[in-house]
Amino acid sequence: MNGRNALGRYGEDLAARRLREMGMAVLERNWRCRDGEIDIIARDIDALVVCEVKTRRAGPYEHPMSAVTPRKAERLRRLASHWLGERWLARYGRPPAGGVRIDLVGIVLPERGAPRVEHVRGVA
Template identity: 40%
Template sequence: MAAKDELGRAGEERAAQYLTRHGYTVLDRNWRCSQGEIDIVAARGGHLSVIEVKTRRSEAFGHPLEAIDDRKRRRLWGLAFAWKAEHPDLAHGLALRLEAIGIIGTDPAVGSLEHLVDVS
């Protein structure tokens, strides 16, 4: 596995742990379909959250959350609706929301973490 992939997976693991500690129920991780991949799908407080995780070693190329532009948000919405359609039993009655977690540090387990609850 490439170093970039390892960094990303470590960031996703940290994000999942963070979400669980903050009352989310992680329903799915690294879900794929023809449109792409969702890092984390979680539920909390009447919301079904599709969560994009961006991990960077530093801010040399900008803050990780800056990578979530309009094009990325449109793609995430499409993925969110596809996931919801494939999992009607888990998604029933929950409002969809896009969230993002940015992690900065050479070790994602201890790097700084920022969580944006609504990036729509």
């Protein structure tokens, strides 16, 4: 595993922990299909949450929260639709009562100290 992959994996671990602390159930991580990947899929009461995770080291890089562009949001919606059809509907036979929400967890790793984890609900 290279440094970039390790950084991403660490960020996803932090994000999954944060979502669980908020009472969500993490259903799947790093789900892939031919159109792309969803970092974390969770359930928040009766809503299905597709969660994009962006991790950055502190410095001159763009803030992780700026990572979900309209194009990226559309791709996440498309991926969520694939996952719903392949996994959720096969198991439950109907869409989630609370609908589907796209969240973003942005993580900044300072040179020293604890990571800053920010969770934004419904980014797209």
